[in-house]
Amino acid sequence: MEQTKEHKERNKGGRPKKEATEKLKYRIAVKMTAADYFRLLTRSHEAGVSPSEYMRECFRNGHVKERLSEEHAGYIRQLCGMANNFNQLARKANAGGFHDERWDCKVAVARIHELITKIGI
Incomplete structure (x- = not known):
C-alpha cells in the first residue's frame, strides 16, 4: 500500500500545467474587409508573429514590437x-x-x- 502511494506522488516529467490566467480559452470571431485582413497578415509577418499573437499584442499594449531581424x-x-x-x-x-x-x-x-x-x- 505504501509503495503505490509513493508511486503516485512521483514526478511524471513533462511541461508544467499552465495556470488559469495563462490559458488561451476564449475565442472571438472578428469580421473584417479583405483590405484589413491582408493588412493584418502583412503587419504580423513584418513583426514576425502570428496574426493571433499580433492581435493580442495590439490589445494589450496598443502596439506590436517587431522582432529582431x-x-x-x-x-x-x-x-x-x-x-x-x-x-x-x-x-x-x-x-x-x-x-x-x-x-x-x-x-x-x-x-x-x-x-x-x-x-x-
Missing part, C-alpha cells in the same frame, strides 16, 4: 564579442599600464560606435 541579431552578437574584447583590454591596461593599450581601446570604441549606428540606437 537576422541582421540586427548579428550586430548584437558582434557587440557581445566586442564587449568581451573590451574587458580583456581593460584587464591588460590595469596590469601593464594604460598608455600601452590606448590605441586598441580607441579602435574598439570606434567599432562599437559603428555597430550601434547600424542598429539604429
